[in-house]
Amino acid sequence: MDDIDVAIVGLGLAGSAVAWAVSRRGRSVAAFEAYGPGHRRGSSHGRARIFRRAYLDPLYVELTGRAGRLWEELGEQAGERLLTRTGGVDHGPAREPERMAALLQEHGVAAELLDRAEAARRWPGIRFEGPVVFDPEGGVLDPEAAMAAMVRLAADAGAHVAYDTPIRALKPDAEGVTLITDSGTWRARTVVVAAGGWTGPLLDGLVPLPPLTVTQQQVFFFDRKDPGPWPTVVHGETSLDIYALPEGSYFKVGEHVNGAVTTADDRDFTVDPAARERAVAYARAWLPGLDPVPRSELTCLYTSTPNEDFVLDRRGPFVVCSACSGHGAKFTPLIGELAADLVDGRPPIGRFALR
Ligand SMILES: Cc1cc2nc3c(=O)[nH]c(=O)nc-3n(C[C@H](O)[C@H](O)[C@H](O)COP(=O)(O)OP(=O)(O)OC[C@H]3O[C@@H](n4cnc5c(N)ncnc54)[C@H](O)[C@@H]3O)c2cc1C
CATH class of the missing domain: 3.30.9.10 (D-Amino Acid Oxidase, subunit A, domain 2)
Structure with a gap:
């Protein structure tokens, strides 16, 4: 079991941007992606x-x-x-x-x-x-090139990157969160959930979300x-x-x-x-x-979301990074910075806050 500052769940456009942003702020980072690079099951595949x-x-x-x-x-x-x-x-x-x-x-x-x-x-x-x-x-x-670049820059800055590693469960406690994978557990003080269409099921019972x-x-x-x-x-x-x-x-x-x-x-x-x-x-x-x-x-x-605004906010050890609503790609590197601000304890943009 390793202790890290920030774990990221999901390496689509949003999670890849978070990995780049958080790791260049000097945090220890581990990022987990359920499938391989460029997979086609989510929202970020393709070249445009x-x-x-x-x-x-x-x-x-x-x-x-x-x-x-x-x-x-x-x-x-x-x-x-x-x-x-x-x-x-x-x-x-x-x-x-x-x-x-x-x-x-x-x-x-x-x-x-x-x-x-x-x-x-x-x-x-x-x-x-x-x-x-x-x-x-x-x-x-170019989403596929951008994801590869951001993950590469994050890894160069020291991030641990694990593809084909689904997070099966998130278990919060007073000090942070235990992340359960098929091959072991990790401990992180903050977990950024950038899981796209899987965000609702993954955070069910942990963070109250708007309808997604x-x-x-x-x-x-x-x-x-x-x-x-x-x-x-x-x-x-x-x-x-x-x-x-x-x-x-x-x-x-x-x-x-x-x-x-x-x-x-x-x-x-x-x-x-x-x-x-x-x-x-x-x-x-x-x-x-x-x-x-x-x-x-x-x-x-x-x-x-119902009004197509993003969800970018923090509850306890969880930063929710749901930046799609069909128009999130163009904001990718900014979404990384905004999520990193939330990790650092800064407040959310009002319209993107959890209610
Ligand atoms: C057809 C289409 C066209 C679009 N066109 C535009 C456009 O022109 N301009 C624009 O700005 N935006 C556009 N968008 C929106 C943009 O592509 C999305 O906002 C963006 O890709 C969302 O990325 P994401 O990282 O939030 O989600 P995803 O890419 O789905 O990434 C989430 C990742 O989390 C992983 N994951 C989920 N659960 C777990 C788990 N338990 N453990 C580990 N990993 C997990 C998934 O495997 C996935 O890789 C378009 C979207 C689509 C679908």
Whole structure:
């Protein structure tokens, strides 16, 4: 049995960021991941997620600014480019382009409000019907490369990293927590739970959580007929309906809504044919620069709170780090810093606090 300052449960994007942040603050760290690097059972697999400043909520616009600076720092420390700034476009009435452009400009983002003719000229592969916000800071981050980099930096700083090591139970007492694995037990003063869709079951009876809904989402990969340029796209006719982004030679299209409610252990990894039909119909209608035949597809988990805010707070020896709600990837290195602040005893961001 070893004694450590901080144990981390889960090495998806969130837990990997926590491992980097906490270990570079000089803490002794052990991080446990139930599966191998890059596994496809959680929320962080694949090579592309959207980074954008473009939110309609001032809190998230501010946080994306902090996250963007940390992505640059992570890239420098890792010696590789983890975030590629393609620029991003938001369109559709639910994205409130005029209000969004004004909000971004207020926060110092050099966002542009374009009419549809100018947007069509710049991005002929995309159809627009109304005004468009261009966010020049938007881009594509690489989750698998980022996780590998953060875990490598944490290990270089002395963190013990254990893949294929599920934590079977957490047993708190007056001094800390005992973590039970199949091969033995560990003792830690603080445990950061970054277990994505498994967070609810793991913390059941230990920390009262808000309702966390796990849904199985699906994404579809299309060939690009139009050489581009291709920005990231968020399109909301009635809500944040569709997101799309370059991933390798493909353009990936997903629905932010409509995922089937499930659990992390019961989900079936099966793509819903109705979702495939909706993605194809969307590509035909709105992305004329794509060949509207999906070349590939996969499923992925969202773990969402009712208002899509994150949960980042501490109760006793447990720091809860549930940073998904379908939009957590872009905040990854900031989530690590915020969790490390909680480990250090600092207060949570009010909106992310446990009630
Ligand atoms: C299809 C899809 C598209 C997305 N697109 C975007 C986007 O464009 N932009 C954006 O910002 N965000 C996006 N997101 C959200 C983003 O990917 C997530 O916020 C992020 O990946 C969540 O990471 P996580 O570490 O919280 O969860 P996970 O990646 O699921 O990591 C949790 C880890 O904990 C491990 N674990 C669980 N229980 C245990 C245990 N008992 N012991 C040890 N290990 C355990 C699991 O194996 C898992 O690896 C998207 C998500 C999906 C699914």
